Amino acid sequence: MRKQIVIVGAGFAGMWAALSAARLADKHQQAIDITVIAPQPELRVRPRFYEKDVQTLVAPLQPLFDVTGVKFLPGTVEQILPGCKQISWKEASGETHQCRYDRLILASGSQINRGSVAGAAEYAFDLDRLESAVRLEQHLKSLSDQAESEARNTVVVCGGGFTGIEMALELPGRLREILGHDAKTRVVVVERGAEPGGRWSKALREVIGEASAELGVEWLVNAEVESVNASGVTLKDGRTLASQTVIWTVGVQANGLTTQIDAPRDRQGRLHVTTELQVVGHPEIYATGDVAYAATDDKGNHALMTCQHAILLGKFAGNNAAASLLDIAPLPYRQEMYVTCLDLGAWGAVYTEGWDQQVKLTREEAKKLKMSIVSELIYPPKAEKAVAFEIADPLAPFV
Incomplete structure (x- = not known):
């Protein structure tokens, strides 16, 4: 029976996890079924939602999935059953399905929690x-x-x-x-x-x-x-x-699916993971993006709920999930370089480097960099297999 990798979510982490897993399977000419389950086959560019014309800030993913051999199922995952390696998901019509997995990659993101403040x-x-x-x-x-x-x-x-x-x-x-x-x-x-x-x-x-x-x-x-x-x-x-x-804009918490896995979580609900991004105590489940509490280095820094970290976390999670099915050594997640590029409206922007946030660029210089990042760097690659797989390599250059 063909091995199954199921990925929950099609955000930055989920999309890149799928491409990275497909890349490794293709490289070693091994047939692994890679399935993404999400409400729609599109990347919603959440870091830009403060801008106007927000309905345009989406990128289609189906052509990219088609050329890389990734299967997409439209729906919402409602239940994770680690004991029997299954998930339950629901279509928009309300019809419920079950799906088995050999490896599960949880990339279901985060949401605002407003329940503690009246109104x-x-x-x-x-x-x-x-x-x-x-x-x-x-x-x-x-x-x-x-x-x-x-x-x-x-x-x-x-x-x-x-x-x-x-x-x-x-x-x-x-x-x-x-x-x-x-x-x-x-x-x-x-x-x-x-x-x-x-x-x-x-x-x-x-x-x-x-x-x-x-x-x-x-x-x-x-x-x-x-x-x-x-x-x-x-x-x-x-x-x-x-x-x-x-x-x-406050009170961001990891998606509630994390509570269905008996594993340590941080105060934001993120699952503690190993350096290979396996959920502690559940080697067949990988957590990535906003649901992963992952060390970026050996200095005590951890990934933040940003697309900067989600993109690379996704690439490592997908690679390592596929590697575990191919008996290939995994790649320990590391992301020692941390930058910020903050849009400051008509004033311009500010760009910093390092966890100590050394300011490197401001105003129009930083604004140009910000626009380049959010309109090019974080978007999906072209729907060309070779191009997508080259960028999906966890060791490919990235910020």
Whole structure:
């Protein structure tokens, strides 16, 4: 019976896991069935969901899967049964199927958790999924149809992480386009830390502060959200912010499928993995992307929930899952180089290198690099087998 690798998810990690596994099987001329299960055969470019025209930020995957011999099944995995090496998945029609595996690669991603704050799930927008990002964009466009008011003109971004910053600094320009250059708009970031970008290097914090000041983005630091309603936000210290547009960017958690595997998880629900990306205690299951708590080096650093790490994690997971079926030595995952490239709206961008975030480029120079990364580097390769397999090699050059 042919060996089966099943991959849950078609995001950055899932897509590259499939291509990497197919590459190794092809290289050794071994027949392994590689199947990806996801709602649709497309890569949704989530790191760009703060931009406008968000519905265009997808890339088709079916042609790429066809030329590389990867099978795609449209559906959603609902249950993992490690004891019998099976999963259960459901089609959009509601029909349920079972599928066996010899190796399972969990690449099901992450999602925003808003359950701890009253009203956040009902009244706050987010950039978590394409559908929700589209709803936010439609809402922003509709503001011009509303009577002018403080609430209409004010956007509150909850959370000052990278997603919150990119969204917040994009908004002044976007609001001017929608409401007119004379509109008295206000963008406020609610951050529980003591200063903007407080978890990062001093040099990066200074750039974020400079860009925010120049664009007029306000920061409320040492602040936490108590509740959200149709009128705006109430903070834990009693202050209120009138707003028709509250955007939630905090509380990211690994997909809930991780709880179905009896293995250690970190506080974000990510599964602890070995250097080969096997789930601890489950050598036949590989975790990758946002569901993997994986060491990037021997210095105590771990992969973050970013496409930068998901891409390479996917390549190593796919390679190693196939290698284990081909009796080939696996490749230990390593990603010692860490960079950030943060879009700062009309101000430009900032590019840093290293875990200590040394600022290397700012403003237009960094913006050009940012656009190159998000519009070229992170997109799928051409639907050509040789090209795809060359890039899918875990040891091929990558940032």
